[in-house]
Amino acid sequence: MNWVRRRLGQSMAPVVGGVAILAVWELALLVTNPDGFVLPPPSEIIGAVFNNWDAVFDAARNTGFIIVTGLVVGVLLAVGAALLVTRFRTANEIITPLAVSMNAVPIIALAPIFNAWFGLLSPRSNQAIVVVLVFFPVFINTTKGLTQVEPSQLELMESYAAGKWRISREVRIPNAMPFFFTALKISTSLAVIAAIVAEYFGGRQDALGPLITQSAGLTRYADAWAAVLAGTVIGGILYTLAGALERVAMPWHSSVRTDRQSN
Amino acid sequence: MTTVAVAVSSCSKIFNHGKSNEVHALDEIDLAVEDGEFITLIGPSGCGKSTLLRLIAALTDPTAGRVEVNGKSAEQARLDQDYGMAFQRAGLFDWRTVSKNIELPLELMGWSRVDRVRRAGEMLELVKLPEFGGHHPSELSGGMQQRVAIARSLAFSPSLLLMDEPFGALDEMTREHMQDELIRIWAETNTTVVFVTHSIPEAAYLSSRVVVMSPRPGRIASVIDVDLGNRGDHTREDPAFFEKVTEIREALRAVEST
Ligand SMILES: Nc1ncnc2c1ncn2[C@@H]1O[C@H](COP(=O)(O)OP(=O)(O)OP(=O)(O)O)[C@@H](O)[C@H]1O
Ligand SMILES: [Mg+2]
Numbered sequence: 001m002n003w004v005r006r007r008l009g010q011s012m013a014p015v016v017g018g019v020a021i022l023a024v025w026e027l028a029l030l031v032t033n034p035d036g037f038v039l040p041p042p043s044e045i046i047g048a049v050f051n052n053w054d055a056v057f058d059a060a061r062n063t064g065f066i067i068v069t070g071l072v073v074g075v076l077l078a079v080g081a082a083l084l085v086t087r088f089r090t091a092n093e094i095i096t097p098l099a100v101s102m103n104a105v106p107i108i109a110l111a112p113i114f115n116a117w118f119g120l121l122s123p124r125s126n127q128a129i130v131v132v133l134v135f136f137p138v139f140i141n142t143t144k145g146l147t148q149v150e151p152s153q154l155e156l157m158e159s160y161a162a163g164k165w166r167i168s169r170e171v172r173i174p175n176a177m178p179f180f181f182t183a184l185k186i187s188t189s190l191a192v193i194a195a196i197v198a199e200y201f202g203g204r205q206d207a208l209g210p211l212i213t214q215s216a217g218l219t220r221y222a223d224a225w226a227a228v229l230a231g232t233v234i235g236g237i238l239y240t241l242a243g244a245l246e247r248v249a250m251p252w253h254s255s256v257r258t259d260r261q262s263n
Numbered sequence: 264m265t266t267v268a269v270a271v272s273s274c275s276k277i278f279n280h281g282k283s284n285e286v287h288a289l290d291e292i293d294l295a296v297e298d299g300e301f302i303t304l305i306g307p308s309g310c311g312k313s314t315l316l317r318l319i320a321a322l323t324d325p326t327a328g329r330v331e332v333n334g335k336s337a338e339q340a341r342l343d344q345d346y347g348m349a350f351q352r353a354g355l356f357d358w359r360t361v362s363k364n365i366e367l368p369l370e371l372m373g374w375s376r377v378d379r380v381r382r383a384g385e386m387l388e389l390v391k392l393p394e395f396g397g398h399h400p401s402e403l404s405g406g407m408q409q410r411v412a413i414a415r416s417l418a419f420s421p422s423l424l425l426m427d428e429p430f431g432a433l434d435e436m437t438r439e440h441m442q443d444e445l446i447r448i449w450a451e452t453n454t455t456v457v458f459v460t461h462s463i464p465e466a467a468y469l470s471s472r473v474v475v476m477s478p479r480p481g482r483i484a485s486v487i488d489v490d491l492g493n494r495g496d497h498t499r500e501d502p503a504f505f506e507k508v509t510e511i512r513e514a515l516r517a518v519e520s521t
Contacts, residue, residue: 152354155322159348160371161341170367174358252358252399 040222048222060230063208070130071191078138086146103136108197115202129198134187141183145176181246188238192231268455269296274328288314290480301456303470311481312459316425347421349429353408355400362396365415386414406432424456446494467507477518484518
């Protein structure tokens with residue numbers, strides 16, 4: 001019976017913690033009732049979501065589209081670049097310094113410039129920001145996983161006279177999987193931040209970014225928080241999906257397996 | 264006339280040549296291994312045993328000298344998949360099951376699925392892990408992983424086996440069992456074996472010749488012929504066996520004290 005309690009305890013702990021924080025938040029505002037304070041209580045935020053369901057839902061859908069497309073394109077480009085870089089020396093000499101210097105650029109700061117390039121109301125600029133922001137962590141981590149292979153494993157493949165492509169398929173790519181998924185999980189939250197902040201500067205007007213700035217401008221803070229909540233939910237869903245994908249792709253991985261054992 | 268399986272001629276290996284961290288790992292090594300011989304390399308840690316084995320496997324190039332395997336260059340022999348190798352570290356792939364790890368060389372050689380599965384099953388029987396085929400390597404103990412690696416190196420019955428301390432992580436009884444199996448396979452299949460070990464009794468028990476190496480730079484200090492006839496449990500208690508053990512120990516002591 002002990003393990004049942006432990007299991008319940010494990011999965012309930014974050015829920016209990018979250019509810020406790022919300023309760024303290026709600027109560028603190030109720031008791032102190034600060035004048036003109038811009039933090040609405042959770043109940044009001046939930047209320048705002050339901051009152052503006054159509055607007056919040058549409059905005060979440062539009063921003064969600066930018067996040068998902070940007071994420072997919074950014075991840076695919078990064079993985080492609082990582083494969084190129086580890087396979088061809090010249091590609092490495094061209095792409096790696098480029099990617100590193102690109103990473104030093106504060107990319108969010110480019111949002112207004114991207115808007116000028118793609119058109120002020122085009123979602124393309126927002127997508128581009130997401131793509132660029134997601135690229136770097138995935139590229140760096142995947143490259144690391146493709147190159148940091150145990151030397152004896154490479155020598156073993158060499159002793160079988162395996163070709164470069166075969167070594168990639170049998171050793172480098174499986175070895176890179178845990179690195180890739182770590183980066184993918186980081187990227188989900190990066191993509192949400194990138195999309196919403198980019199939307200502050202331009203793109204579609206019926207999206208989460210404008211909903212936040214406009215509501216805040218009209219002192220409708222509960223609505224602004226409702227939009228933030230919607231972004232949080234999108235981030236949570238994407239993170240969970242990435243984790244699920246990880247489990248499916250790497251049934252052998254010890255972290256996944258220990259998970260399963262302790263669950 | 265016996266043919267020569269491995270011919271190492273005046274081979275030297277210097278790592279990081281010309282740099283401050285230069286290591287003279289091997290110096291002017293001459294070694295001829297005849298077809299069907301069982302050669303053991305023994306010597307203090309760092310004397311270049313693994314390096315010599317990797318030279319034969321064409322996994323590293325000699326700084327000077329030449330290595331021939333089965334009458335061709337070591338590199339050609341590697342490309343022709345003439346040898347099987349078991350490394351000092353098991354080097355199993357975590358993303359493959361134990362069975363699939365053993366099948367890997369067979370896959371690369373184009374065996375059919377049915378043959379591969381059957382062979383992997385036989386090899387697992389051989390190393391006494393028949394029920395672990397579906398497990399992943401990380402679920403096995405270090406010694407069990409090492410046995411899987413040995414099974415993998417034997418799976419395609421190579422004519423030349425290069426083994427770097429393959430039994431180092433095994434308990435005494437498993438070790439003796441694996442030694443007997445290896446001797447049996449060697450005797451039955453006319454395989455040539457080059458085997459690295461730190462264990463003097465193991466060297467005496469397995470080999471037809473023991474090569475004693477000295478360190479800094481790695482050289483062949485002496486070569487001891489062993490002729491104990493058919494090996495078996497009786498051999499381990501044979502006075503002739505103990506004489507060989509003593510002979511090897513004294514040769515090693517001479518090396519260590521210089
Ligand atoms: N890749 C390498 N780069 C630089 N030095 C190396 C390399 N590989 C081996 N050496 C050096 O060559 C020497 C011989 O190493 P080697 O691994 O062949 O020894 P060994 O006899 O197998 O030792 P052990 O019994 O501990 O396995 C050592 O001094 C080692 O430091
Ligand atoms: Mg060694």
